[in-house]
Amino acid sequence: MRARLLFALAPCLGAAAWSCGVAPFVPADAPLRPSEALAGRGVESQPEARGARVYAEYCAGCHGEKGDGQGPAARFLDPKPRDFTSGLFKFAGVPSGQLPRDEDLMRTLLRGLPGSSMPSWALLSEGERRAVVAYLKTLSPAWTAQRPGAPVAVSEDPYGGRGDGEIRSAIERGRVVYHVVATCWQCHAAYASQEEVDRMVAAEKSDPVTLRSNAGRPEMVTDAWDRPLQPTDFPVNRLKNGSGVGDLYLTIASGIGGTAMPTWKDGLEEKDLWALSYYVKSLADRRWRGPNAIPSVRRAGADPQRTGD
Ligand code: HEC
Numbered sequence: 001m002r003a004r005l006l007f008a009l010a011p012c013l014g015a016a017a018w019s020c021g022v023a024p025f026v027p028a029d030a031p032l033r034p035s036e037a038l039a040g041r042g043v044e045s046q047p048e049a050r051g052a053r054v055y056a057e058y059c060a061g062c063h064g065e066k067g068d069g070q071g072p073a074a075r076f077l078d079p080k081p082r083d084f085t086s087g088l089f090k091f092a093g094v095p096s097g098q099l100p101r102d103e104d105l106m107r108t109l110l111r112g113l114p115g116s117s118m119p120s121w122a123l124l125s126e127g128e129r130r131a132v133v134a135y136l137k138t139l140s141p142a143w144t145a146q147r148p149g150a151p152v153a154v155s156e157d158p159y160g161g162r163g164d165g166e167i168r169s170a171i172e173r174g175r176v177v178y179h180v181v182a183t184c185w186q187c188h189a190a191y192a193s194q195e196e197v198d199r200m201v202a203a204e205k206s207d208p209v210t211l212r213s214n215a216g217r218p219e220m221v222t223d224a225w226d227r228p229l230q231p232t233d234f235p236v237n238r239l240k241n242g243s244g245v246g247d248l249y250l251t252i253a254s255g256i257g258g259t260a261m262p263t264w265k266d267g268l269e270e271k272d273l274w275a276l277s278y279y280v281k282s283l284a285d286r287r288w289r290g291p292n293a294i295p296s297v298r299r300a301g302a303d304p305q306r307t308g309d
């Protein structure tokens with residue numbers, strides 16, 4: 001680390017002496033003075049120091065000064081801000097439970113997590129986002145003990161670039177995979193009646209599938225932080241990790257760390273993973289399009305047209 005510290009100080013020796021904090025106005029991209037302590041640590045390198053400043057200004061209010069998710073706003077929020085000291089992350093293009101890559105964290109920062117209080121940080125510069133990502137990785141020892149997960153390979157979309165008919169058949173197939181092959185409704189809701197599921201089972205020649213009696217609603221689960229978590233009700237809740245078909249492929253294939261949402265990458269055929277992505281997108285699109293060509297069979301009390309947030 002000593003070598004990196006020296007490296008961080010290098011600009012002070014050159015023409016950019018103003019960037020060492022001697023000027024009354026310190027630009028956002030100036031390195032911190034080495035004496036400035038961050039969350040109990042010395043400044044170790046320039047991006048982390050700059051990231052610490054971005055973090056203190058924009059993130060600590062929710063995620064906490066120490067990154068433990070206990071910022072002053074946290075008690076009012078549901079879901080709670082991530083505890084970065086745990087080294088456990090939800091959204092990444094790697095198998096769930098493994099550390100995200102920088103690009104995963106950058107994507108989350110750029111887009112935010114719609115439907116939660118985590119905003120988009122598109123108004124920060126890319127350099128500020130990179131710096132705060134570097135800083136986040138100083139908050140848990142997991143980052144020195146493990147490497148980020150290997151990216152989940154994204155296969156070519158077998159339905160991509162084809163006409164409406166092909167997309168319709170993707171959605172149809174996805175509906176069968178959702179209800180019969182992968183039984184996603186065990187946590188999420190079912191969007192077909194038992195009779196329809198019976199017909200799908202007959203066509204698929206698969207073992208019988210019996211929907212749980214309250215399958216019109218998602219089944220509450222508990223997350224790794226011991227808090228109740230409602231699996232997404234697709235026509236009602238917003239998607240946190242992007243709502244394009246490609247985003248959905250990545251979410252479904254990778255799973256969601258710290259939650260019951262499993263990694264499906266090797267559990268389903270590639271074509272079926274894509275079909276599911278089209279189907280879930282068709283459900284999510286109902287939020288703004290209203291019920292579309294796919295019949296909605298929801299039980300009493302749930303209204304697919306409600307916008308949820
Ligand atoms: C208004 C509150 C709020 C602020 C401000 C905020 N966050 Fe968040 N953040 C959240 C919440 C809530 C979540 C968790 C959402 C969830 O679990 O679904 C979250 C999640 C995240 C995640 C996702 C981690 C994962 O598990 O995939 C990252 C990364 C993140 N925040 C980084 C930041 C950074 C960096 C900043 C400052 C630039 C910031 N956040 C500012 C509320 C906030």
Ligand code: HEC
Binds near residue numbers: 185186
């Ligand atoms: C064992 C429970 C469980 C099963 C089975 C399950 N999920 Fe999930 N899923 C969850 C939970 C919990 C969340 C909510 C995570 C959150 O909001 O933080 C979720 C979230 C999602 C999301 C939304 C992520 C976002 O961007 O907000 C998608 C898409 C999804 N699941 C698809 C599927 C599909 C498709 C299947 C079947 C192949 C499936 N899930 C099976 C528990 C499950």
